[in-house]
Every structure is written in C-alpha cells, then in structure tokens.
Amino acid sequence: MIHFGETFHLLDLGSQAGAVQVVLAGRSLEEKRAWLAAHGTLSLLPLPFGGPEVYLFESPIGLRCAFFFKGESLVFLEDHATWSVPRAPGPERDQARPRNRGP
Numbered sequence: 202m203i204h205f206g207e208t209f210h211l212l213d214l215g216s217q218a219g220a221v222q223v224v225l226a227g228r229s230l231e232e233k234r235a236w237l238a239a240h241g242t243l244s245l246l247p248l249p250f251g252g253p254e255v256y257l258f259e260s261p262i263g264l265r266c267a268f269f270f271k272g273e274s275l276v277f278l279e280d281h282a283t284w285s286v287p288r289a290p291g292p293e294r295d296q297a298r299p300r301n302r303g304p
Contacts, residue, residue: 211240213264218275218286226273233270 209224211217214237225233234256237243242259246267253269255278267278276285 209240211237212260212262213266214241214258214260214268214275215264215266215277218277222273222275222286230270 209220211221214221221237225236228236234243237256237258241261244257244259246255246257248255253271255267255269257265257267259265268275269278270276271285274285274287276283
C-alpha cells in the first residue's frame with residue numbers, strides 16, 4: 202500500500218492525479234472534497250446544464266483545473282476534451298488480473 206501521510210504537497214492536480222486518486226481511494230465524496238479543500242481552494246462551478254457536479258481546484262501555487270468525480274477517478278475538463286488518469290494497480294486488482302507467464 203502506498204502511504205503519503207499528511208505531508209502530501211499538492212502543486213498541480215492534473216499532473217499529480219494518479220497519486221491523488223490513490224490517496225482518495227475508498228473515501229466518501231465528502232471526505233474527498235474536504236481533503237482537496239485542505240490542499241488548495243475547491244469551488245463548485247455553477248453550470249447551466251445537467252450532469253455531474255464540476256469543481257474548480259486551485260493549488261497553493263495558483264494552478265487551476267476543472268474536474269468532476271466519476272467513481273474513484275478524477276475526470277478533467279479542457280477546452281474540447283475530457284481526460285483521466287487510470288489508477289495504479291493495487292494488490293487487490295493484481296490478484297484479479299490473469300498473469301501472462303510466457304511459453
């Protein structure tokens with residue numbers, strides 16, 4: 202298990218998304234929002250259409266990104282695209298995946 206402790210420095214949510222997803226895995230939506238708010242500024246973006254709640258995160262150094270939660274993933278919004286970072290496999294996921302042992 203990866204443990205980041207309380208010294209996790211979140212500078213750029215987009216580039217650190219994989220590590221952040223590991224930290225947030227298994228937490229409730231409220232806990233995820235509280236953790237992000239403790240590591241920067243988290244705001245709910247008012248949108249004129251339906252869909253998931255979209256958030257704006259600003260890191261302590263001023264880098265911003267818009268995203269929404271989809272299960273355990275963070276899905277980021279850009280001008281004409283969305284993207285996410287797959288979670289790194291953990292022990293429980295490795296056991297379920299068949300292994301190719303070669304010939």
